[in-house]
Amino acid sequence: MAQQSRPPSETADVIELLLRTGDNTLVLGHRVSEWCGHSPVLEEDIALANSALDLIGQTQLWLGLAGELEALMNGQARTADQLAYLRDAAQFRNVLLVERPNGDFGQTLMRQFLFDAWHLELLKTLENSTHPRIAEIAAKAIKEVYYHVERSADLVIRLGDGSDESHRRMQAALDDIWSYAGELFVADAYDERLAAAGIAPNPADLKPKWEQTVLRVLSEATLTVPAGTFVHKGGKRGIHTEHLGFILAQMQFLQRAYPGAVW
Amino acid sequence: MYAQMIKTDSDRVKDLSEMSPEDRAFQERIDRGEKIEPKEYMPEGYRKTLIRQIGQHAHSEIVGQLPEGNWITRAPTLERKAILLAKVQDEAGHGLYLYCAAETLGVSRDELIGLLHSGKMKYSSIFNYPTLTWADIGAVGWLVDGAAIMNQVPLQRTSFGPYSRAMVRICKEESFHQRQGYDIMIKMAQGTPEQKAMAQDALNRFWYPSLMMFGPSDKESVHSAQSMAWKIKINTNDELRQKFVDQTVPQAKYLGLTVPDEHLVWNEEKQGHDFSEPDWTEFFEVLAGNGPCNKERLAARVKAWDDGAWFHDGLTVYAKKAETRRARQPLAAE
Numbered sequence: 001m002a003q004q005s006r007p008p009s010e011t012a013d014v015i016e017l018l019l020r021t022g023d024n025t026l027v028l029g030h031r032v033s034e035w036c037g038h039s040p041v042l043e044e045d046i047a048l049a050n051s052a053l054d055l056i057g058q059t060q061l062w063l064g065l066a067g068e069l070e071a072l073m074n075g076q077a078r079t080a081d082q083l084a085y086l087r088d089a090a091q092f093r094n095v096l097l098v099e100r101p102n103g104d105f106g107q108t109l110m111r112q113f114l115f116d117a118w119h120l121e122l123l124k125t126l127e128n129s130t131h132p133r134i135a136e137i138a139a140k141a142i143k144e145v146y147y148h149v150e151r152s153a154d155l156v157i158r159l160g161d162g163s164d165e166s167h168r169r170m171q172a173a174l175d176d177i178w179s180y181a182g183e184l185f186v187a188d189a190y191d192e193r194l195a196a197a198g199i200a201p202n203p204a205d206l207k208p209k210w211e212q213t214v215l216r217v218l219s220e221a222t223l224t225v226p227a228g229t230f231v232h233k234g235g236k237r238g239i240h241t242e243h244l245g246f247i248l249a250q251m252q253f254l255q256r257a258y259p260g261a262v263w
Numbered sequence: 264m265y266a267q268m269i270k271t272d273s274d275r276v277k278d279l280s281e282m283s284p285e286d287r288a289f290q291e292r293i294d295r296g297e298k299i300e301p302k303e304y305m306p307e308g309y310r311k312t313l314i315r316q317i318g319q320h321a322h323s324e325i326v327g328q329l330p331e332g333n334w335i336t337r338a339p340t341l342e343r344k345a346i347l348l349a350k351v352q353d354e355a356g357h358g359l360y361l362y363c364a365a366e367t368l369g370v371s372r373d374e375l376i377g378l379l380h381s382g383k384m385k386y387s388s389i390f391n392y393p394t395l396t397w398a399d400i401g402a403v404g405w406l407v408d409g410a411a412i413m414n415q416v417p418l419q420r421t422s423f424g425p426y427s428r429a430m431v432r433i434c435k436e437e438s439f440h441q442r443q444g445y446d447i448m449i450k451m452a453q454g455t456p457e458q459k460a461m462a463q464d465a466l467n468r469f470w471y472p473s474l475m476m477f478g479p480s481d482k483e484s485v486h487s488a489q490s491m492a493w494k495i496k497i498n499t500n501d502e503l504r505q506k507f508v509d510q511t512v513p514q515a516k517y518l519g520l521t522v523p524d525e526h527l528v529w530n531e532e533k534q535g536h537d538f539s540e541p542d543w544t545e546f547f548e549v550l551a552g553n554g555p556c557n558k559e560r561l562a563a564r565v566k567a568w569d570d571g572a573w574f575h576d577g578l579t580v581y582a583k584k585a586e587t588r589r590a591r592q593p594l595a596a597e
Contacts, residue, residue, distance in 0.1 A: 026341075033335045033344070036351050037328030038563060040571020042359050042372075045328065049352035056345045063341075081340045105574055158581040159574065166577025254339035254397055261455050263339035263397070263447075 016190045022062030023094035029055030054144040061137045085255035090238040097180040099244045110173035113152035114181045117213045120145050121206040130198035153217045160221025182231030265323035265387045266316045267478040271489040272308045298424040301367035318375045321361035322386040324354045330394040353436045364425040380565050391554030398451050398465035404444015406473040412437050413507045417497035452518040467523045471541040477504040508536050
């Protein structure tokens, strides 16, 4: 077990990384799954369910590993389900972007595209992580995420460069969500230590490639990048928007109402 | 069964000797067990009946996403959430195959959806019942998919090629769904007293609506006889209902749950169960729009369509622009 030879402080950092990564996929997967049966067209019902399914599957792996590593810290492992269903909002480490409400299909799509373009760059680096278990999960997840970016970028282009109405909605969606994307690239002390150990990238280093993809797609979509540079942040430290509490109230209902029951 | 009370435009089933030479040749092909393919000759009544049946079946898959989708965000574990997502995704896929099969008969998906939204076409009555607890998700898989399979397995042999091929794919996935539903029921039935109570309550509420899925007795129905002659219906409603009850009763017993029918008894002579008929007044009320969720289900579908109008238009405009650009490209290269 490679991680057993690592110092405990590093394990704590790795757990933080895994919670951040797994909570992002969990909360976004939850949001996307809210569309089930309500999307504009049957093909999108299928694609959205498929994306949500991928994200929930990835969550099981990231949180599963986080819970397993907790045993090295305090002798007690938790399952991915315990982490997903029995933590309160302040213990969640996802960025604010993924908990934003779905809005119209354009808002959902823009959120997805900005996330997917980042997610792909993150996984490309994690694939080469010095932590073999993380590299393994990233290699598995990246196959799905290539498809996610392809789909969301393609739709952003087609709707941005579509009718006046679809252009207007996609621009509004971009203006609405843009200030939430920056948190993906804000590094804190955890990130810096993880990057120094070659376990994960420094988030700031993902920005140039992300920008390259995003600017190319937005330009093809005839959309204008918002001028503002303000960044909403807090999720990585557990300071969330009001929305996360409601997501968890729904998601955790059965586990909270019937403690210890097996489903 | 996702198709109920399909009309055929016939007032009686004609004898071969009464048919036109074309219709007779067609009926003989069916009698020989041949598949009819989209571009081949078919009587207008056959085509229209199939559109009604396949369309209703497709609509049922689409509307059927709603009662189950209702619990996706509240699924109790990540694995259950993933399984339910996969299931609802399969159902959207079934809808897609079926609309495609209907398109081969000369009706577009948009036309069929328009007919659903205006209330001119129906979907299965079962999806007008609410899913109130997590056990209902188990009961829907176990009973509703179980009842659907009863009808769809024989339909793999239906006479219309595209429908039969769609059914082969659908059946594989449906039997997986049914096993997943039953698996939820096992966990609930073996769980805490509250979980067991939820499981029994789900069976109580879904038992009769599941029996209604097969439709009223059609022994005397001319439409049913005509559909059977055309092999777009393989068994009578009563045959399928009997088979469903006989299959399901031992499964309920295994779960330790009680089927809510005091008259349910094994009949040695007919080698099947005697059981109570569902309340057909309720069935007709549900078909007439008075089920617990009719308004919400249809409103949700109409809203999805209306809210997505800009999405459809945007993609259409983009496609036209892209085509114009492609047409200009050789000129630009010169």
